[in-house]
Amino acid sequence: MRTQDSELIKTFKVMLCEHHFHNQQEMVDALKAEGFHDISQSKVSRILNNIGAVRTRNAKKETVYCVPDEMIVPAIDAPLASLVTDIDYNDQLVVIKTTPGGAQVVARLLDSLGKGDGILGCVGGDDTIFVTPTRNTSISRLYETISGVLAY
Numbered sequence: 001m002r003t004q005d006s007e008l009i010k011t012f013k014v015m016l017c018e019h020h021f022h023n024q025q026e027m028v029d030a031l032k033a034e035g036f037h038d039i040s041q042s043k044v045s046r047i048l049n050n051i052g053a054v055r056t057r058n059a060k061k062e063t064v065y066c067v068p069d070e071m072i073v074p075a076i077d078a079p080l081a082s083l084v085t086d087i088d089y090n091d092q093l094v095v096i097k098t099t100p101g102g103a104q105v106v107a108r109l110l111d112s113l114g115k116g117d118g119i120l121g122c123v124g125g126d127d128t129i130f131v132t133p134t135r136n137t138s139i140s141r142l143y144e145t146i147s148g149v150l151a152y
Helices: 002-018 024-033 041-051 103-113 139-149
Strands: 054-057 063-066 084-089 094-098 119-124 128-133
Touching: 002 024, 002 041, 002 084, 024 041, 084 139, 094 103, 094 139, 103 119, 103 128, 103 139, 128 139
Parallel strands: none
Antiparallel strands: 054 063, 084 094, 094 128, 119 128
16 A cells, blocks of 8 residues: 555656646546546545645646645655656756755766666756767666665
């Protein structure tokens, strides 16, 4: 059950960042579409409260749910992986999104792995990291390596 709960929260956070939900029922429906059939509005409400989500107006003046960046602060004893909010890739790079201020720490960790693990180099800003593979490393292999190291 714990694994399912952590997967639920991980999926929920990604969905909250990628979609504009106007109400909790939209979130319930989206989570059910992702395979979380035992989800309810009250569970969504508890998760929103636990992750610090708020209702706000977006650039289109629509009321939507979001997690303000300044509220996403890991605990002092939280694992480094808790800084990571998303990992994705295209044909050239792996892009890692972190909580604000987390990119430099995560990029330094990945740079320490080096070429032996398929990492040619990293560029880390405030909350985004670009990782490029070595010449003989496929981008999907690099993605898997990074996901494994960061337990994502």
